[in-house]
Amino acid sequence: MVRALANESPEMKEMIxxxxxxxxxxxxxKGILSSPKKIVITTHHKPDADALGSSLGLAGYLNKTGHQxxxxxxxxxxxxxxxxxxxxxxxxxxxxxxxxxxxxxxxxADVIFCLDFNSLSRIFDLGEWVNQSPAIKVMIDHxxxxxxxxxxxxxxxxxxxxxxxxFDLITLxxxxxxxDVEIGECLYAGLLTDTGxxxxxxxxxxxxxxxADLLRIGVNPSRVFKLVYDNNTLNRLRFxxxxxxxxxxxxxxxxxxxxxxxxxxxxxxxxxxxDTEGIVNYGLSLQGMVxxxxxxxRRELVxxxxxxxxxxxxxAFARKYFEGGGHANASGGKSEKTLEQTVENVKAxxxxxxxxxxxxYQKYFQNTLVN
Numbered sequence: 001m002v003r004a005l006a007n008e009s010p011e012m013k014e015m016i017x018x019x020x021x022x023x024x025x026x027x028x029x030k031g032i033l034s035s036p037k038k039i040v041i042t043t044h045h046k047p048d049a050d051a052l053g054s055s056l057g058l059a060g061y062l063n064k065t066g067h068q069x070x071x072x073x074x075x076x077x078x079x080x081x082x083x084x085x086x087x088x089x090x091x092x093x094x095x096x097x098x099x100x101x102x103x104x105x106x107x108x109a110d111v112i113f114c115l116d117f118n119s120l121s122r123i124f125d126l127g128e129w130v131n132q133s134p135a136i137k138v139m140i141d142h143x144x145x146x147x148x149x150x151x152x153x154x155x156x157x158x159x160x161x162x163x164x165x166x167f168d169l170i171t172l173x174x175x176x177x178x179x180d181v182e183i184g185e186c187l188y189a190g191l192l193t194d195t196g197x198x199x200x201x202x203x204x205x206x207x208x209x210x211x212a213d214l215l216r217i218g219v220n221p222s223r224v225f226k227l228v229y230d231n232n233t234l235n236r237l238r239f240x241x242x243x244x245x246x247x248x249x250x251x252x253x254x255x256x257x258x259x260x261x262x263x264x265x266x267x268x269x270x271x272x273x274x275d276t277e278g279i280v281n282y283g284l285s286l287q288g289m290v291x292x293x294x295x296x297x298r299r300e301l302v303x304x305x306x307x308x309x310x311x312x313x314x315x316a317f318a319r320k321y322f323e324g325g326g327h328a329n330a331s332g333g334k335s336e337k338t339l340e341q342t343v344e345n346v347k348a349x350x351x352x353x354x355x356x357x358x359x360x361y362q363k364y365f366q367n368t369l370v371n
Contacts (some may be wrong), residue, residue: 001113014061014209015210016171018156020172026172026173030173032111033062033067034063037111038338039062039063040072040105040106040111041058041070043055043116043185045075045122046273047075048193048274049192049193050162050189050191050193050194051117051190052081052084053163053185053186053188055113055116055147055159056071056085057168057186061179065178070091071086072091072105072126073091075092075273077274079272079274080228080231081228085183086182089311095125101175102126102129106133110134111135111138112130112135113138113140114140115140116142117143118143118180128183131149131176137149137151138150138152139152139154140166141154141165142155142156142158143157143325143327147327154168154169154171158202160191160202161194161195162194163190163194164176166186166187180216180218181217184218184242185219188219188221191207191210191211192224198211200329233275236271239275242265247259250283255290255294255358256292256293258293258295258346258350259294260296260342261294261296261297262339263299266297280305284307284308290312291306291351292307293306295343295346302339304322304333304342305331306332306333308360309360309364310364311360312356314328314330315328316328320349
């Protein structure tokens with residue numbers, strides 16, 4: 001988008017190397033946002049730091065440009081994100097509770113931004129409201145294989161986080177100067193977490209240039225890191241200890257580690273939203289592991305998280321076996337079977353892919369890491 005950034009420095013142009021949106025669509029979106037609008041921003045179920053940070057960062061920007069903005073999440077979110085600027089104004093949908101006022105926001109909106117998801121099924125009941133609304137829909141996301149439900153798609157799987165795309169969009173709209181510390185902290189949190197603290201392969205030069213720019217305006221990385229990662233409850237640490245001691249199953253022949261957690265264990269340890277975040281990475285951190293899986297009985301259904309290294313594609317794995325999807329090395333899925341049946345189905349699926357896992361192990365550990 002050289003035209004949009006013609007007056008910017010070479011460093012600024014380098015921050016946005018992807019063709020996120022055509023010039024004609026960018027002009028249309030600029031025109032739509034040139035006068036005050038009623039805007040709803042929503043994101044996926046059980047929002048993480050990228051989902052909520054992107055939503056609040058975009059909301060902060062849109063508020064500055066004169067719009068009436070409401071962030072609505074399809075569920076609650078982790079308490080360790082309560083520090084984010086603007087979170088106290090977020091409305092969270094709760095199934096079974098009165099929701100006419102929330103639905104009205106969607107039906108009366110001029111524009112709906114859908115962030116960090118690319119299928120309306122990811123937001124459950126809210127998906128129907130988005131579908132019913134006459135509002136202009138804008139999808140901003142970096143996951144694979146998006147559905148076609150939005151008039152504008154700002155989508156790129158090369159982006160490290162949706163927060164990166166929000167930074168890009170604000171800059172393309174000509175308002176980079178409106179990114180302040182509060183907006184920057186929200187976007188930094190999304191980049192920090194979705195890159196695994198800048199260790200995932202998606203962490204490239206562009207990501208570091210954006211981070212440097214956010215630090216330039218006053219974002220404090222130590223503060224954000226502590227608020228996100230060093231903000232545990234005692235219950236969460238005790239739960240983590242129990243999981244690693246008693247629930248971690250390792251299958252060296254499959255290069256796979258599996259953790260399964262029952263609803264009774266969730267209740268016993270008083271697990272809150274966000275307390276299971278990142279647990280899947282512990283199994284994957286073991287020597288020789290290509291695939292890490294966490295299976296959690298959430299009562300209404302069993303949720304699965306998949307993480308991999310190398311070229312074992314957990315997006316394809318989740319889509320094939322567990323109605324899921326996401327990224328090539330980080331994905332999720334679901335099961336309507338019991339926890340026990342789901343665990344057996346997971347093991348069967350992993351066994352079916354043992355040759356792929358073995359080849360991924362050979363390529364990643366015996367070639368990549370040695371070299």
